Amino acid sequence: MRCLLCSRWNIALLCGHCRHSLLAPQPHKRELLPGFFVYSFYPYDEIKDLLLTKHHHIGAEIYRILAKTAIAPFAKELDLKAFAIPVDDRLKGGYSHTAILARAMKSGSIRPRYGALFATNDISYSGKDLAYRLTHPRGFRYKGPQDGVILVDDIVTTGTTLKEAYSVLLAAGAKPLFAVTLADASR
Numbered sequence: 001m002r003c004l005l006c007s008r009w010n011i012a013l014l015c016g017h018c019r020h021s022l023l024a025p026q027p028h029k030r031e032l033l034p035g036f037f038v039y040s041f042y043p044y045d046e047i048k049d050l051l052l053t054k055h056h057h058i059g060a061e062i063y064r065i066l067a068k069t070a071i072a073p074f075a076k077e078l079d080l081k082a083f084a085i086p087v088d089d090r091l092k093g094g095y096s097h098t099a100i101l102a103r104a105m106k107s108g109s110i111r112p113r114y115g116a117l118f119a120t121n122d123i124s125y126s127g128k129d130l131a132y133r134l135t136h137p138r139g140f141r142y143k144g145p146q147d148g149v150i151l152v153d154d155i156v157t158t159g160t161t162l163k164e165a166y167s168v169l170l171a172a173g174a175k176p177l178f179a180v181t182l183a184d185a186s187r
Contacts (some may be wrong), residue, residue: 004050004062013061023047025070028184032159036166036176040184041070044155047183051154060095063154066182067104071152074180075105082148082177084112087165088119088138101182102152116144117151117165125161133160140168151179156186 002008003015005022025041032038050066053059084105086098102112120139138161151165162179169176
């Protein structure tokens with residue numbers, strides 16, 4: 001097969017050259033709410049096509065590659081005891097892209113917790129503007145750990161999803177520390 005990025009012949013979906021040169025993480029920190037930050041690793045426009053594979057069968061492997069390249073090394077550097085909570089990790093197309101990202105957070109002191117934060121509304125924000133997002137909340141429910149929670153999602157655009165998730169966690173008595181996403185659309 002060919003590498004999805006450079007079209008070189010390769011066994012994997014993305015060749016080693018592209019993984020190291022084009023997918024080198026560019027860490028970024030953005031304050032969504034006072035004291036609540038989102039750490040991301042790529043500008044959205046640079047990996048948009050890869051992120052959109054979540055709607056196709058190859059998305060699971062692409063998300064594993066991105067998670068291994070960016071999120072796993074970040075998590076290994078953290079010195080805190082916490083739970084990685086994927087945002088609405090229901091299975092779609094046979095896998096959950098946010099569960100793949102949360103799994104990459106697993107380390108000696110960080111454990112993923114699946115099925116803890118789920119949306120009661122099956123709304124997709126993909127391609128929707130801020131007005132739509134604000135008038136169509138996801139209706140999150142949380143039934144997970146209380147201490148040391150890290151929210152995990154693929155993209156932060158307006159921050160609406162993560163802000164809603166943050167509020168739901170607080171209302172449930174949890175202590176959200178920060179969020180981690182692959183990409184930030186504001187960059």
